[in-house]
Amino acid sequence: MKKSKVIYRIFPALLLFTFFALNGFGAGPEKQQYYEIKIYRIADKIQEGKVDVYLKDAYLPALHRAGIPIVGVFKPVEADTAFGKLIYVLIPFKTVDQFIRLPGALQKDKLFADAGKSFSDAPFNEPPYKRYESIFLKAFMNFPQFVAPKYSNSPSERIYELRSYESATDTKAIKKIEMFNQGGEIDIFKKLEFNPVFWGEVLLGSHMPNLMYMTTFSDMKSHDDHWSAFGKTDEWQKLLRMDEYKNTVSKANPYLLHPTSYSDF
Numbered sequence: 001m002k003k004s005k006v007i008y009r010i011f012p013a014l015l016l017f018t019f020f021a022l023n024g025f026g027a028g029p030e031k032q033q034y035y036e037i038k039i040y041r042i043a044d045k046i047q048e049g050k051v052d053v054y055l056k057d058a059y060l061p062a063l064h065r066a067g068i069p070i071v072g073v074f075k076p077v078e079a080d081t082a083f084g085k086l087i088y089v090l091i092p093f094k095t096v097d098q099f100i101r102l103p104g105a106l107q108k109d110k111l112f113a114d115a116g117k118s119f120s121d122a123p124f125n126e127p128p129y130k131r132y133e134s135i136f137l138k139a140f141m142n143f144p145q146f147v148a149p150k151y152s153n154s155p156s157e158r159i160y161e162l163r164s165y166e167s168a169t170d171t172k173a174i175k176k177i178e179m180f181n182q183g184g185e186i187d188i189f190k191k192l193e194f195n196p197v198f199w200g201e202v203l204l205g206s207h208m209p210n211l212m213y214m215t216t217f218s219d220m221k222s223h224d225d226h227w228s229a230f231g232k233t234d235e236w237q238k239l240l241r242m243d244e245y246k247n248t249v250s251k252a253n254p255y256l257l258h259p260t261s262y263s264d265f
Contacts, residue, residue: 032144034099035200037135037162037212038089050119050128051087056262058116063091065112066105067098070148070264072197074160074257088162088257090214092146092198099136137200137212142181148265149195149216155259159217160197166210166251173209176248177201180211183245188235189215194226197265207253223256 042048060071072090076082093099106112122128139145151158167173180186180199189196197214217223230236239245259265 032139032141033146033198034093034096034139035137035146035198036089036091036093036099037137038091039133039135040087040089041130041132042085042087043130045084047127047129048084048087050122052260052262054116054119054128055087055089055260058112058119059089060262060264061115062106062109062112063102065109066102068092068102070146072148072160072265073260073263074162075260077159077256077258080256082255087260088255090197133206135205135212136203137198137205138203140177140181140186140199140201140211142186143196143199146198147196149197150265151216151218153218155261155263157219158259159220159223160214160257160259161216161223162212162214162255162257164202164207164210164212164253164255165249166207166253167248168250170209172248172250173201173211175245177211179239179245179248180213183239183242184235185239188230188233191235192226192229192233194230 040051042051055073060073063071068091070092072088074088074090076084076086093102119128165176167176186196186199194215195217197216199213200211202208202210202212215226217226
């Protein structure tokens with residue numbers, strides 16, 4: 001019986017590892033990182049408090065012990081209809097192997113088991129969250145490494161913008177990624193000092209084909225000023241006129257977020 005349980009836990013991880021190996025998603029010479037975005041859906045303040053305590057006191061410390069030093073936790077801004085309903089967790093991984101091995105490392109972490117027991121063993125009729133979604137991404141070639149921004153003002157003032165660009169087909173999605181890389185769109189963000197955190201192609205998620213990226217600002221005015229400047233650049237206007245990059249995005253979803261007080265960045 002015990003052997004069956006072990007096989008049941010390991011088999012999905014083996015399948016996922018095989019998937020990445022067959023499709024060439026190893027670390028590779030580019031040293032492109034990988035990211036997981038977990039989105040907790042919560043019903044009320046009680047669940048929000050339970051998720052906060054779990055992330056702050058159990059999950060993030062365990063990830064640090066597992067060799068992931070910087071993890072971001074974010075919530076929608078007050079003006080968003082999703083305010084009080086979602087909590088985002090961004091986890092950077094050096095390799096796919098680190099992602100695959102994380103569940104096993106957490107299972108062996110007694111401090112994590114003790115600190116997170118009330119969360120993971122919550123009664124069925126008092127769940128700490130409604131559901132959670134997991135999105136897995138590979139960093140873009142021209143922005144291969146995660147970058148944590150540095151601000152001195154209050155987290156409640158900072159604006160972190162997570163964007164998801166959906167495409168009508170895989171071919172259109174590839175062209176949009178090319179537009180960021182070879183087309184030079186990422187360079188515009190760097191030039192205007194958007195303080196980007198990551199760009200990533202979604203490998204596993206619920207809105208594929210799509211890509212996601214995050215830029216950061218000290219406050220909302222800085223956010224608005226940066227985007228206003230972006231739209232006026234010659235480089236962006238040139239990209240907009242190029243036929244090969246037209247209709248590459250069928251739906252753009254911007255999410256304005258504040259980092260939590262216990263987020264690592």
